Amino acid sequence: MSRKTVIAGNWKMNKTPDEAAALINEMKPAADKAACDVVLCVPYVDLPAAVEAAKGSKISIGAENVHWEESGAFTGEISAPMLNALGVQYAIVGHSERRQYFGETNETVNKRTAAALAHGLTVLLCVGETLEEREKGITFDVIAIQLKVALAGISAEAFKNVIIAYEPVWAIGTGKTATAEQANEVNKFIRDTVAALYGKEAAEETTVQYGGSMNAKNAAELLAKPDVDGGLIGGASLKPADFAVILEAAS
Ligand code: PEP
Numbered sequence: 001m002s003r004k005t006v007i008a009g010n011w012k013m014n015k016t017p018d019e020a021a022a023l024i025n026e027m028k029p030a031a032d033k034a035a036c037d038v039v040l041c042v043p044y045v046d047l048p049a050a051v052e053a054a055k056g057s058k059i060s061i062g063a064e065n066v067h068w069e070e071s072g073a074f075t076g077e078i079s080a081p082m083l084n085a086l087g088v089q090y091a092i093v094g095h096s097e098r099r100q101y102f103g104e105t106n107e108t109v110n111k112r113t114a115a116a117l118a119h120g121l122t123v124l125l126c127v128g129e130t131l132e133e134r135e136k137g138i139t140f141d142v143i144a145i146q147l148k149v150a151l152a153g154i155s156a157e158a159f160k161n162v163i164i165a166y167e168p169v170w171a172i173g174t175g176k177t178a179t180a181e182q183a184n185e186v187n188k189f190i191r192d193t194v195a196a197l198y199g200k201e202a203a204e205e206t207t208v209q210y211g212g213s214m215n216a217k218n219a220a221e222l223l224a225k226p227d228v229d230g231g232l233i234g235g236a237s238l239k240p241a242d243f244a245v246i247l248e249a250a251s
Contacts, residue, residue, distance in 0.1 A: 003205050005223075006163055006230040007250050008039035008124055009237025010064065010092060010211075015042065017049035023240065024053040030244035031058045035251035036230060039090050040237065041124070044078050051087045062090030062124065065098060068111035080119035091116045092232075094126045094150060096169045106149035113150055117158040124163050124232060125150055126211070127190070131170035140189050147193050156198050163207045164190055165232040171212025173234055177222070183210040184225035191227055216245035223250050 015023060020042050031038040041062035042050045050061045067077035083091060093116060094109035109125070116123045127146040129139040143166070151159065166186050171178050178186075187208045195203035210222050211232030222228050230250055236242040 003229055004207050005036040005250050006039060006207050006209060007034070007036050007247055008041060008062065008090070008092075008163075008165075008209065008230070008232050009243065010095070010232055010234050011040065011042045011046075011238060012064070012097070012234060013043060014238055015046055017046050020046035021049045021053040023238070024050055024057075024059060026240045027243060028054075028057045028059065030240070030247050033251075034058065034247040036247065038247060039124075041090060041092050047083070047086050047088055060089045061087070062092060062122075063088050064092050064095065066091040066093065066112055066116045066121065068108070068115040070115075080115050080121055083121060084119055088121070090122045090124055092124045092126065092165075094146070096126060096128055096167055096172055100169070106146055109146075109150045110152050110154075113162070114154060114158075117154065117161055120161075122161045122163060124165055124209075126165045126167050126232070128167040128169050128172075128212070134168065134170065139186065143186065143190065144193055147190065148197070151197060156202060159198055159202065160205075163209060163230075164194070165209040165211045166190055167211040167232060173213070175213050177213040177215075177218050178210065180218075180221045180225050180228070183222055184227050187225070187227035187229075214246065216242040219246040220249040 039060045039062050041064050093112045098104040129142045133142050190208050191203045207229040209230040209232050210228045214231045214233050215236045
């Protein structure tokens with residue numbers, strides 16, 4: 001079995017439910033033509049409208065985060081069973097904006113990943129170095145720790161539902177993209193780390209995306225690299241024409 005190419009959008013804190021439904025309807029024709037898997041991760045309040053709008057199309061819907069407990073006194077959080085109840089299939093975990101602004105740590109990323117997998121969600125696990133870390137030459141060390149801690153206690157069977165997104169923090173929402181060579185180098189390192197944790201066969205089957213200012217202009221070059229199996233796309237996933245070009249580049 002060869003690994004899947006997955007293009008996932010991350011809408012961040014954008015769009016009301018009505019706007020989300022309209023945007024999904026606009027994106028459906030391009031998604032249905034795509035040869036890759038297509039996922040849209042949308043704000044929590046948009047999830048019911050998004051799941052409804054995506055019905056009958058190739059688009060799967062994801063959340064942008066998920067809590068590790070099933071219920072309880074965790075004001076402002078959303079659990080995996082709540083996402084299950086809406087028909088949500090994916091959840092982003094460990095996005096750098098969560099790490100940067102909301103105190104997300106490798107340990108909480110691990111707890112969220114474990115809970116999401118236990119409830120049948122596919123996890124889009126984000127890892128990536130800051131500019132300072134890249135300049136210090138510790139990119140691989142940072143990513144190895146992020147992966148090892150995030151995946152601690154996750155069985156090989158559960159890991160089959162993990163997609164890893166390499167997202168250099170310096171490239172997210174900045175318009176600065178990693179070169180295709182930089183993306184491929186780190187994605188290959190991620191695959192090697194997965195091989196050390198779960199074996200070579202599992203590593204070959206793991207989808208490793210690149211994310212960070214991927215757009216209609218640079219997607220083809222990035223996606224042509226052998227270890228780049230798709231993209232996690234922020235800004236460009238809110239623009240139907242650009243997203244369609246990325247889907248075509250991945251197909
Ligand atoms: C993201 O939010 O995961 C992302 C990669 O954003 P952007 O494409 O806007 O850099």
